Amino acid sequence: MKRTIYIIAFTFLGILLQFLVHMLAELWYVALLTGDFARYGLGLSWDTWFLVHHIATAVLFAGGVLGGYFSGRYWWRIIYIEKKYEKCRDTHQ
Numbered sequence: 001m002k003r004t005i006y007i008i009a010f011t012f013l014g015i016l017l018q019f020l021v022h023m024l025a026e027l028w029y030v031a032l033l034t035g036d037f038a039r040y041g042l043g044l045s046w047d048t049w050f051l052v053h054h055i056a057t058a059v060l061f062a063g064g065v066l067g068g069y070f071s072g073r074y075w076w077r078i079i080y081i082e083k084k085y086e087k088c089r090d091t092h093q
Contacts, residue, residue: 003080007072014068018060026053 032040033049044052079085 003076006076007069010072010075011065011068014064014066014071015061016064017068018064022057022060025056 029040041049
């Protein structure tokens with residue numbers, strides 16, 4: 001049960017981090033688009049940019065979920081199975 005909660009928490013962290021990445025990317029690129037659409041629009045219409053936004057949202061969300069899940073599994077193994085954290089902690093006391 002503890003392992004499941006740990007991995008779910010890491011998955012949630014991955015989702016939160018992807019929201020942050022998504023927000024920063026959108027703030028940056030939408031500012032460019034609204035400042036000079038002819039230059040930064042890459043020849044795409046606003047409707048196409050909305051489609052790009054929806055696709056990027058899905059890709060980032062999936063990446064956040066998968067990244068969080070696999071990070072949770074990795075760190076569970078490092079901390080609770082291999083107990084590498086305890087070895088490091090013991091040397092610093």
